[in-house]
Amino acid sequence: MCAKDNYLRIPPWLRVKIPCNKTYSATRELVKDLSLSTVCQSAKCPNMFECFSEHTATFLIMGDICTRNCAFCNIENGDIAPLDHTEPTRVAEAAKRLGLKHVVITSVTRDDLADGGATHFAACIRAVREMLPETSIEVLIPDFQGNEDALRAVIEAKPDIINHNVETPPAHYEKIRPQADYRQSLELLRRVKAAGVIAKSGLMVGLGETDEEVRGVVDDLAAIDCDIVTIGQYMRPSMQHPAVLRYVHPDMFEEYTRYGKGKGVAHMYSAPLVRSSYNAALFAGLKK
Known part of the structure; x- marks a missing residue:
C-alpha cells in the first residue's frame, strides 16, 4: 500500500449528504424491532440514508x-x-x-x-410471496460453491431477479476475492x-x-446474455481495507454504460454511487 493512497481525496461527486428525517428513523427502528440485519448497515453503504428515507x-x-x-467487504468474520x-x-x-413493492x-x-443456505433463501422468497403476492422479489446470492442443486432450489422458489456479483475482473480475484472463482460465477449466471x-x-x-x-468483464456478461449489469465506485469501509487506487470520473461511468449497451446488455446501470441493490426497484417491471 502506498502512503499516498491514504490521502487520496474523495471527489465532490462522491460526497453524500446525510438526511435527518422521520422516515429514515422509522425504517431503522423497524429493522431493529424485527431483529433483522440489512446489508445497508453491515456494509456501510453510502446510499443507506437515502434508501432508508x-x-x-x-x-x-x-x-x-x-x-x-473478501478484501473489499465490511461484513465481519467470526463464530x-x-x-x-x-x-x-x-x-x-x-x-x-x-x-415494499x-x-x-x-x-x-x-x-x-451443505447447500450454502439455498433452502433458507427459498424459504424467504416463499414467505414474502405468500404475504405480498404482488411484490417483486430480487435475491443477491453467493456462488454456493458451484452447487447446481443449491442454485436450482433458489430458482424453483421463483424470484423475479437473481443477482450474483462478479465484483472485480478475474486478474484481481487472488487479492480481492480469493475464495471465489470468476468462471464459476459466470457459470452460475448462465444457468x-x-x-x-x-x-x-x-x-x-x-x-x-x-x-x-x-x-472485458462486461464482454463476458454480455456473452452469457446477462440482463442487468451494475458498475459502481469502490469506497473503502475502513483503514483496514484496501486503499482506493483511483476514483473513476462520472464521464467514464457513462462510457461503461454506452459500451455495455453496445455489446447487447439490456440494462446497464453505471455511476459512482451505484451499488448492486441501489434503486433495484427500477428493474422490478422487467419481464423474463
Whole structure:
C-alpha cells in the first residue's frame, strides 16, 4: 500500500449528504424491532440514508458473520450462528410493514452449510410471496460453491431477479476475492439465464483494475446474455481495507454504460454511487 493512497481525496461527486428525517428513523427502528440485519448497515453503504428515507432496505439473511474474507467487504468474520427458521416470516413482515413493492434479499456467504443456505433463501422468497403476492422479489446470492442443486432450489422458489456479483475482473480475484472463482460465477449466471430468470450482476472499480479489464468483464456478461449489469465506485469501509487506487470520473461511468449497451446488455446501470441493490426497484417491471 502506498502512503499516498491514504490521502487520496474523495471527489465532490462522491460526497453524500446525510438526511435527518422521520422516515429514515422509522425504517431503522423497524429493522431493529424485527431483529433483522440489512446489508445497508453491515456494509456501510453510502446510499443507506437515502434508501432508508424512502422505506427501502436490502435484507441480510443468515446472520451477520461471513465464512469468507473478501478484501473489499465490511461484513465481519467470526463464530457462525445456526440458521433462525423464523427469519423468513420476519423478513416478509418487514417488507409488508415498509410497504415494499420490490424486495431485495441477500446474505452472508455460508460455506459451512451443505447447500450454502439455498433452502433458507427459498424459504424467504416463499414467505414474502405468500404475504405480498404482488411484490417483486430480487435475491443477491453467493456462488454456493458451484452447487447446481443449491442454485436450482433458489430458482424453483421463483424470484423475479437473481443477482450474483462478479465484483472485480478475474486478474484481481487472488487479492480481492480469493475464495471465489470468476468462471464459476459466470457459470452460475448462465444457468440463471438458461432457467428463464432475469440475471443480474455487478462490479466495483477503484481496486486496481483498468478500464480495459472492466470492458472485458462486461464482454463476458454480455456473452452469457446477462440482463442487468451494475458498475459502481469502490469506497473503502475502513483503514483496514484496501486503499482506493483511483476514483473513476462520472464521464467514464457513462462510457461503461454506452459500451455495455453496445455489446447487447439490456440494462446497464453505471455511476459512482451505484451499488448492486441501489434503486433495484427500477428493474422490478422487467419481464423474463
